[in-house]
Amino acid sequence: MLSVEDALSQMLAKITALPTVQVSLSEAQGLLLATDVIAQEEMPPFANSAMDGFALRSSDVQIQDGQSSPLRIIGEVPAGSVSTKTIQPGTTMRIMTGAPIPPGADTVLQVELTRLIDDQHVTLLRESAPGNNIRPAGEDMQRGQLILSQGTEIGPWEIGILAALGWAKVPVIRRARVAILGTGDELIEIDQPLQPGKIRNSNSYLLEAAVRRAGAIPFRIGVALDTKESLRAKLLEAARYDLILTSGGVSVGEFDLVKQMMEEQGEINFWRINMRPGKPVAFGHIGQVPLLGLPGNPVSTAVTFELFGGPVIRKLQGHTRLYKPQVEVILQDSFTETASRRHFVRAHVDWQDGQLVAQVTGAQGSHILTSLRNANALLVIPENSGALPAGSRVRALMLTWPEVASVLAHG
Numbered sequence: 001m002l003s004v005e006d007a008l009s010q011m012l013a014k015i016t017a018l019p020t021v022q023v024s025l026s027e028a029q030g031l032l033l034a035t036d037v038i039a040q041e042e043m044p045p046f047a048n049s050a051m052d053g054f055a056l057r058s059s060d061v062q063i064q065d066g067q068s069s070p071l072r073i074i075g076e077v078p079a080g081s082v083s084t085k086t087i088q089p090g091t092t093m094r095i096m097t098g099a100p101i102p103p104g105a106d107t108v109l110q111v112e113l114t115r116l117i118d119d120q121h122v123t124l125l126r127e128s129a130p131g132n133n134i135r136p137a138g139e140d141m142q143r144g145q146l147i148l149s150q151g152t153e154i155g156p157w158e159i160g161i162l163a164a165l166g167w168a169k170v171p172v173i174r175r176a177r178v179a180i181l182g183t184g185d186e187l188i189e190i191d192q193p194l195q196p197g198k199i200r201n202s203n204s205y206l207l208e209a210a211v212r213r214a215g216a217i218p219f220r221i222g223v224a225l226d227t228k229e230s231l232r233a234k235l236l237e238a239a240r241y242d243l244i245l246t247s248g249g250v251s252v253g254e255f256d257l258v259k260q261m262m263e264e265q266g267e268i269n270f271w272r273i274n275m276r277p278g279k280p281v282a283f284g285h286i287g288q289v290p291l292l293g294l295p296g297n298p299v300s301t302a303v304t305f306e307l308f309g310g311p312v313i314r315k316l317q318g319h320t321r322l323y324k325p326q327v328e329v330i331l332q333d334s335f336t337e338t339a340s341r342r343h344f345v346r347a348h349v350d351w352q353d354g355q356l357v358a359q360v361t362g363a364q365g366s367h368i369l370t371s372l373r374n375a376n377a378l379l380v381i382p383e384n385s386g387a388l389p390a391g392s393r394v395r396a397l398m399l400t401w402p403e404v405a406s407v408l409a410h411g
């Protein structure tokens, strides 16, 4: 049986990045920049004031007995306007933060270091060196400078930079469109009352949310019955997307037809991985479209999506860092469910006295949906490991990071 590593590398070897498209900046979050971003303008675009205060000539200010001789106020420069007046010796203008420095001024003194004499005159309580409180044009970005490299992941801060440079549209590697197909005669819709032998199709909804959390666009395309005709029709519909996720129908039951359909409509690259839960994962193609066949047990669906679906989506979207962070954590209680396969144990990891401590979230059967409740990590228990006493150190794959109660608590 394949190891988790071999399965992942075989899968990823078949995945190539999606094409580049232009998207509006607001849609670029989480995607990879498909070009270098070179500044075509300076930032800031003009020398401007860092303070609300007075723009003046530094040579005008000599402090005697704690203040300067009065300067005459000849006007004001609010942010957004440009002064038409020039600061002559003995004069000053009120200036606001972000406003362009008026001609003739070489310094700005903040308002709290001045004293108003009357509407038209002010004295200064400090000297102000040339350049004081002036943000020069181009201090942040210079024309022609490389600001963001191709392949940068676009987050909120990069979006701020791109917006400042006027990039309303951005070339990115496009977001993956992922078809989600439930399989099984036992499935009914989630708004239906239960009937004998039936269960609600929870996997499609779980996967929809997991795909969205992974940064791709999910499409629930319904349910295939356990017949070749139904499954074939649904898989051909699914082959219009970038990736197909199925759940169920990949084991050895009489009606587990997904692998057969891969062979018929494309290829099957592998089946079965030495892991628990989720052993019967199948990977292949329908036409050219990759199909990740996840096992039907809900926990197996959830865990195998995180281990394989997430990295596949990231690779499709051009990322080179594909995996969630792994850290060492301390087991709060003993763990005795030994397994010959590598065991991915649902747990809640949190900070306790500066250490990451893991609490297993309940019975680990692959049908126990409640074992996913509140789980933010998968503990990675090696193959054939014996029972683990409380306090053991184990590796944890972090799905989401626990927040700290205070920024200083674990600095």
Ligand SMILES: Nc1nc2c(c(=O)[nH]1)N[C@H]1C(S)=C(S)[C@@H](COP(=O)(O)OP(=O)(O)OC[C@H]3O[C@@H](n4cnc5c(N)ncnc54)[C@H](O)[C@@H]3O)O[C@H]1N2
Pocket: 182, 183, 184, 186, 187, 199, 200, 201, 202, 203, 204, 247, 248, 249, 250, 251, 252, 253, 256, 277, 278, 279, 280, 294, 295, 296, 297, 298, 300, 366
């Ligand atoms: N003889 C063997 N039987 C099984 C083996 C085995 O090695 N030999 N492996 C078991 C393991 S482990 C798993 S995992 C499951 C995987 O089965 P399938 O992927 O074929 O899934 P199904 O048989 O279709 O369903 C399994 C289980 O999950 C429920 N299910 C399916 N789809 C959904 C859905 N959309 N929402 C909620 N629940 C769903 C389904 O009703 C079944 O209870 O095979 C074992 N068997």
Ligand code: MOO
Pocket: 275, 276, 277, 278, 279, 280, 295, 297, 299, 300, 366, 367
């Ligand atoms: O491989 Mo299965 O997911 O353990 O029940």
Ligand SMILES: [Mg+2]
Pocket: 248, 249, 250, 251, 252, 253, 255, 256
């Ligand atoms: Mg089955």
